[in-house]
Amino acid sequence: MKRVNAIVALGGGPSPVINASLLGVVQRCLQYNDRIDTVFAARHGIEGVLLEELINIGAQDPAELERLRHTPASGAVGTCRYKLDDGCSEDFERIIDVFGAHNIGYFFYIGGNDSMDTADKVSKLAQKKGYDLVVAGVPKTIDNDLGDEAFTIIDHTPGYASAARYWASIIQNTNEENKGMCVSERVAVLQAMGRKSGYITAAARLADPGREMPLQMYFAESGHNLDTLTELVNDEIRRSGRCIVVVNEGFDVGSLGEARDGFGHVEYGASQTTAAQAVVNHLNKSKLAARGHVTGQVPGVLQRSTSIYRSKVDIEEAHTVGAYAVDMAIQHGTGYMATILRAKEQPYRPVYSRVSLKTVANSERHLPKSWITPSGIDVTDDFIRYAQPLLGDGWPEIPIENGLQRFARLNQQTVEKRTKPYVPFRHRTAETTKK
Numbered sequence: 001m002k003r004v005n006a007i008v009a010l011g012g013g014p015s016p017v018i019n020a021s022l023l024g025v026v027q028r029c030l031q032y033n034d035r036i037d038t039v040f041a042a043r044h045g046i047e048g049v050l051l052e053e054l055i056n057i058g059a060q061d062p063a064e065l066e067r068l069r070h071t072p073a074s075g076a077v078g079t080c081r082y083k084l085d086d087g088c089s090e091d092f093e094r095i096i097d098v099f100g101a102h103n104i105g106y107f108f109y110i111g112g113n114d115s116m117d118t119a120d121k122v123s124k125l126a127q128k129k130g131y132d133l134v135v136a137g138v139p140k141t142i143d144n145d146l147g148d149e150a151f152t153i154i155d156h157t158p159g160y161a162s163a164a165r166y167w168a169s170i171i172q173n174t175n176e177e178n179k180g181m182c183v184s185e186r187v188a189v190l191q192a193m194g195r196k197s198g199y200i201t202a203a204a205r206l207a208d209p210g211r212e213m214p215l216q217m218y219f220a221e222s223g224h225n226l227d228t229l230t231e232l233v234n235d236e237i238r239r240s241g242r243c244i245v246v247v248n249e250g251f252d253v254g255s256l257g258e259a260r261d262g263f264g265h266v267e268y269g270a271s272q273t274t275a276a277q278a279v280v281n282h283l284n285k286s287k288l289a290a291r292g293h294v295t296g297q298v299p300g301v302l303q304r305s306t307s308i309y310r311s312k313v314d315i316e317e318a319h320t321v322g323a324y325a326v327d328m329a330i331q332h333g334t335g336y337m338a339t340i341l342r343a344k345e346q347p348y349r350p351v352y353s354r355v356s357l358k359t360v361a362n363s364e365r366h367l368p369k370s371w372i373t374p375s376g377i378d379v380t381d382d383f384i385r386y387a388q389p390l391l392g393d394g395w396p397e398i399p400i401e402n403g404l405q406r407f408a409r410l411n412q413q414t415v416e417k418r419t420k421p422y423v424p425f426r427h428r429t430a431e432t433t434k435k
Contacts, residue, residue, distance in 0.1 A: 024322025
């Protein structure tokens, strides 16, 4: 059998465990050495493919590769927010040209629904052109908004469990702070990622499944606004003397002066203001039920790039689903994403399967309304039963060197280019817009 090469790329925002999936893909590709020769990684995702910036990741020091398991975010090989749609036909042709020049027979794309849409289009174009290419997707997003609300496409995405554990941990700590400072700082407001999906916001409840904290969660799905939020916060102040508020970044507070990323999504961290700041300002201008101020915190990208709070369950599943994607590609061919489902019996157990890229590319889910309590500011026990097993037990392994975390150090040298220089379509249009 003639051997071909494989390439793996990351797409969109990172997660605390995305490199575990990267490691799973690379290690399993190397095991198929009768079919796969060289394993490349695209530097900065699909932009690296377009620019032909390919790293021979399979030839890296095995010890450094293994450290990917403990390395958060996407700094090891890079990612990007470059949207490929029907207007980027030249870019799609360029991808096939670069793959052909480097004898790529397998393409593994780690990302969310936008990335799966790109993978699906690349797979179909290769088939149309008669190019023998197997395209496989590996799921990733801390937002957990991939799939359907019946959880038949995917139960949860790698990255979500670690983001959930992060929030459970910081809410525990915030509660201690708020208890001590509530005579002067009555309300603590924190903003969670998730765009218009409330899974990360809901994870705050995992800090207090017994519902003993004066905790309120405001989901994008809840229908609340600043006025109803103010009423509910004051009700809690009258009851408890204080309140902790977690607000979804997509919670409706009016205009944020929105900035948008390359996929067209609101870039909340780059917008002129935040939902949390709008809530803080509104509450401080309103008359609270007791003296004191409202303070706000926006953890931002910390929830997707901090390694210490990672879930051991998440790390293992991210690695396994990456490896499973390679098995899937070898056995079933092109056009699928590896997925994680859940065994029906207790205790919790993941089940690995596959789903068509087309199905995932067109999917988007929100926190099910049945998991939001009638008040709209809490979640039901069904959510707790769903999410709590994902947190795992114990702390993740954190290699230390000279008192600091030791992350993977990969050789970033790219291989020799074999095609003509190319400027990606959206880079051209961006330059034109500047002029």
